[in-house]
Amino acid sequence: MLNLFEREKLDLQSLSPSDTAINVEGLNLWFGKKQVLNDISMKIPKHRITALIGQSGCGKSTLISSFNRMNDLVDGCRYLGKVEIDGRDINHSRENVARLRASVGMVFQRPNPFPMSIYENVCYGLKLQGMSLRRTLDDSVEQALRDAALWEEVKDRLFEPANILSGGQQQRLVFARALALQPDILLLDEPTSALDPLTTLYIEELMISLKKRCTVIIVTHNMQQAARVSDYTAFIHQGELIEYADSDSLFTMPVKKQTEDYITGRYG
Amino acid sequence: MKSAIGKIYTADKRQALAVGLAASMAAVLLLSLISIVIFILIRGSSYFWPASINTIEYSDFHSGKTEQVFGQILMSRVPASTFAEDRVIEQGLEQHWLMSRVENGELIQSNEIILPTQIVSSRNELDIAELRLTDGTRAFIAPAGIRTEDREYVDLVEFSDVHKNVKILQRQLKVIRDEHLSPIHRQIAQYDRDGVALDAPARVKLLNEFEHFQRAIGNLEQALNGYQLVVRDAMGKQALVPMGNIVSVNFPNRLGFWGKMGFAAQRIWGFLTEEPKLANTAGGVFPALFGTVLMILLMTVIVTPFGVLAAIYLSEYAPNNSLTAAVRIAVSNMAGVPSIVYGVFGLGFFVYGIGGTIDSLFYSDRLPSPTFGTPGLFWASLTMALLTLPVVIVATEEGLKRVPQGLRDSSYALGATKIETIWYTVLPVASPAIMTGVILACARAAGEVAPLMLVGAVKFAPTLPVDGDFPFLHVERQFMHLGVFIYDGTFHSQVNSQGSSMMFAACLLLLVCVFGLNFVAIKLRSRLRKRYARD
Ligand SMILES: Nc1ncnc2c1ncn2[C@@H]1O[C@H](COP(=O)(O)OP(=O)(O)OP(=O)(O)O)[C@@H](O)[C@H]1O
Ligand SMILES: [Mg+2]
Numbered sequence: 001m002l003n004l005f006e007r008e009k010l011d012l013q014s015l016s017p018s019d020t021a022i023n024v025e026g027l028n029l030w031f032g033k034k035q036v037l038n039d040i041s042m043k044i045p046k047h048r049i050t051a052l053i054g055q056s057g058c059g060k061s062t063l064i065s066s067f068n069r070m071n072d073l074v075d076g077c078r079y080l081g082k083v084e085i086d087g088r089d090i091n092h093s094r095e096n097v098a099r100l101r102a103s104v105g106m107v108f109q110r111p112n113p114f115p116m117s118i119y120e121n122v123c124y125g126l127k128l129q130g131m132s133l134r135r136t137l138d139d140s141v142e143q144a145l146r147d148a149a150l151w152e153e154v155k156d157r158l159f160e161p162a163n164i165l166s167g168g169q170q171q172r173l174v175f176a177r178a179l180a181l182q183p184d185i186l187l188l189d190e191p192t193s194a195l196d197p198l199t200t201l202y203i204e205e206l207m208i209s210l211k212k213r214c215t216v217i218i219v220t221h222n223m224q225q226a227a228r229v230s231d232y233t234a235f236i237h238q239g240e241l242i243e244y245a246d247s248d249s250l251f252t253m254p255v256k257k258q259t260e261d262y263i264t265g266r267y268g
Numbered sequence: 269m270k271s272a273i274g275k276i277y278t279a280d281k282r283q284a285l286a287v288g289l290a291a292s293m294a295a296v297l298l299l300s301l302i303s304i305v306i307f308i309l310i311r312g313s314s315y316f317w318p319a320s321i322n323t324i325e326y327s328d329f330h331s332g333k334t335e336q337v338f339g340q341i342l343m344s345r346v347p348a349s350t351f352a353e354d355r356v357i358e359q360g361l362e363q364h365w366l367m368s369r370v371e372n373g374e375l376i377q378s379n380e381i382i383l384p385t386q387i388v389s390s391r392n393e394l395d396i397a398e399l400r401l402t403d404g405t406r407a408f409i410a411p412a413g414i415r416t417e418d419r420e421y422v423d424l425v426e427f428s429d430v431h432k433n434v435k436i437l438q439r440q441l442k443v444i445r446d447e448h449l450s451p452i453h454r455q456i457a458q459y460d461r462d463g464v465a466l467d468a469p470a471r472v473k474l475l476n477e478f479e480h481f482q483r484a485i486g487n488l489e490q491a492l493n494g495y496q497l498v499v500r501d502a503m504g505k506q507a508l509v510p511m512g513n514i515v516s517v518n519f520p521n522r523l524g525f526w527g528k529m530g531f532a533a534q535r536i537w538g539f540l541t542e543e544p545k546l547a548n549t550a551g552g553v554f555p556a557l558f559g560t561v562l563m564i565l566l567m568t569v570i571v572t573p574f575g576v577l578a579a580i581y582l583s584e585y586a587p588n589n590s591l592t593a594a595v596r597i598a599v600s601n602m603a604g605v606p607s608i609v610y611g612v613f614g615l616g617f618f619v620y621g622i623g624g625t626i627d628s629l630f631y632s633d634r635l636p637s638p639t640f641g642t643p644g645l646f647w648a649s650l651t652m653a654l655l656t657l658p659v660v661i662v663a664t665e666e667g668l669k670r671v672p673q674g675l676r677d678s679s680y681a682l683g684a685t686k687i688e689t690i691w692y693t694v695l696p697v698a699s700p701a702i703m704t705g706v707i708l709a710c711a712r713a714a715g716e717v718a719p720l721m722l723v724g725a726v727k728f729a730p731t732l733p734v735d736g737d738f739p740f741l742h743v744e745r746q747f748m749h750l751g752v753f754i755y756d757g758t759f760h761s762q763v764n765s766q767g768s769s770m771m772f773a774a775c776l777l778l779l780v781c782v783f784g785l786n787f788v789a790i791k792l793r794s795r796l797r798k799r800y801a802r803d
Contacts, residue, residue: 073680075588102683112678115697124692125682177682 312776404545417494575660611719614651656709667701
């Protein structure tokens with residue numbers, strides 16, 4: 001089984017189904033006439049942090065959004081291929097998308113607290129799941145805020161509007177909001193790009209601590225960050241998966257020329 | 269030539285000219301706005317302000333005799349052409365006076381138009397009183413004393429005590445009439461319908477009771493008639509005014525500024541809480557205010573859900589095709605349809621169509637007298653809801669469009685369905701815009717007149733649409749509306765200058781209502797914005 005404390009290297013090509021969180025097979029995606037993802041196949045291991053890197057506009061956000069079908073919300077989006085979570089094709093027409101999104105959490109680049117109190121923000125997903133008992137809600141909210149390292153800062157003003165929080169606090173609130181649902185997979189789209197270094201460090205520690213509970217996939221433009229926190233890294237270029245390997249080898253000995261050019265800053 | 273102009277008007281100067289022009293346009297706009305408000309304010313508040321009473325001596329135009337009267341000047345204006353022929357323009361503005369005289373022992377009020385040159389002398393006397401009577405008329409007299417049942421002369425100092433006694437008598441009369449006589453009347457009518465014999469003991473007993481109360485009323489009325497106010501006109505002629513007909517006696521010439529202010533405050537209160545009198549030229553506007561507010565409330569209850577749901581459908585669900593675009597254009601064109609068209613539609617479709625059908629289905633026992641098949645509060649509210657629907661739809665759509673996509677995405681990403689996202693996130697954020705739309709709709713409905721007159725608003729309604737009888741809210745009744753009230757007032761203004769001042773007062777009230785509504789809208793919006801603000 002998995003060993004959480006050692007960076008044991010898994011063979012990404014022949015990952016066993018029990019170790020696979022997401023299995024992408026031949027994924028093609030179009031926005032209107034424009035093809036954004038081109039035949040992507042990859043297996044994302046469970047309880048690891050996988051980073052997606054690549055030039056702006058290469059399709060990282062689109063790829064990560066196809067793991068919880070957020071692309072459905074875009075007009076004129078079509079896709080072909082399989083995305084399997086727990087052996088289930090989530091692109092199947094009978095998939096319950098709301099339930100899928102509740103179990104695959106997502107944090108966006110800009111914090112978007114709802115115009116409600118801090119408490120209600122964290123409760124939002126839980127209430128949608130039909131949880132209404134005050135006691136359990138209270139406990140879940142506290143636990144989620146502790147997990148997101150925000151509890152100490154907001155415990156005295158849980159019922160104040162969330163938008164009085166600072167940007168960094170808001171981002172952690174958004175983490176707490178997603179964590180409250182205890183997702184199996186957490187998708188992070190440039191979660192720290194608007195934050196100061198200290199808060200970034202907080203969030204990075206948070207991600208590492210989350211490994212125990214879920215699979216984390218992070219999109220980042222920060223090479224150091226990818227190298228620091230991620231176990232595996234995928235480099236995407238113009239909608240194609242160029243290289244996908246454990247982070248140590250990808251950053252130290254990239255196989256492909258394009259990867260090397262990108263991580264050494266020759267373009268992008 | 270061209271180059272010369274180019275030299276004179278440099279770019280700087282052209283810009284200054286443009287700015288100057290724009291600024292002066294804005295100034296004109298501001299000026300006209302301010303003058304509307306000030307005009308209405310002055311004319312409207314004169315209805316409340318206790319003007320002084322003059323004792324004037326003036327010469328009659330035809331006989332040339334001079335006469336002394338108590339009167340009050342209501343307004344002055346340029347002479348109407350019909351009178352101009354036998355008057356010289358240089359004589360100045362004609363003055364409209366309200367005067368009181370005693371003729372054949374009767375107190376008489378008259379509206380008279382005189383010219384400044386006719387007035388021989390004019391002065392203010394402290395002891396002249398303004399009498400307000402229960403029918404809404406005002407009279408100017410010199411009170412000389414009070415006559416009671418047993419005493420020939422009581423000093424005016426005791427007026428309020430005597431008046432209190434009179435009121436007690438009046439209340440007793442009312443109690444006997446309402447609580448004893450009317451039930452007996454109804455019972456006798458019931459006997460008649462049931463064919464109870466004329467000499468049946470129950471009926472005889474009832475008739476005896478009836479006579480007993482009738483006698484009591486006779487006695488009370490006699491007692492009441494014993495109380496009279498002795499008044500004199502400016503010529504010293506005497507008349508008796510039954511105390512029961514008097515609402516108040518006051519001496520405006522004795523009041524200082526603050527006294528007048530207090531008096532005006534009282535009059536404003538009366539204006540808001542009393543019924544109109546003398547065919548809407550005196551008294552208060554309570555039924556019209558009440559009707560307006562109730563109609564707006566009902567309209568809001570109808571238009572808000574419809575408008576918001578329609579806007580949600582249009583902006584969140586409708587496919588992005590030409591049909592939706594056509595619907596959108598139709599909605600914004602609906603706002604431009606003349607309001608009288610809505611009135612006609614309401615009358616034809618709601619009142620006669622739907623109302624008539626309801627009557628024939630559920631109230632057929634009351635036909636041919638209609639219940640819902642006649643203009644009434646509900647149909648008026650429905651018509652106004654239809655009229656203001658575009659306002660609410662457009663404002664709501666505007667608000668929905670401005671809700672950031674990121675917020676929606678966050679909601680979806682937490683497992684919310686589309687409807688949950690709209691309900692829990694989008695609508696709260698759009699609520700300031702929705703609020704604005706609804707309040708704009710209210711202001712529109714408060715000021716509308718023409719369609720309302722077709723579908724239920726009347727210039728005089730005998731009963732309020734809310735009373736103590738089940739089901740308390742009678743939406744089928746006709747009601748009074750401030751706009752219609754003002755419209756009605758403009759007709760009286762041509763014959764009766766007192767009525768015109770009432771009209772301006774009602775106008776002022778309408779203005780205050782609309783400004784108040786807008787003020788509330790702004791406050792509410794900024795509070796909601798603060799709550800749902802995003803940085
Ligand atoms: N809603 C949309 N409609 C049409 N095209 C889109 C849409 N969203 C993204 N695209 C296009 O898809 C491509 C990939 O976009 P995506 O957002 O996935 O890039 P990205 O790798 O996340 O870039 P960045 O690092 O700047 O966030 C881009 O060319 C973009 O123009
Ligand atoms: Mg992106």
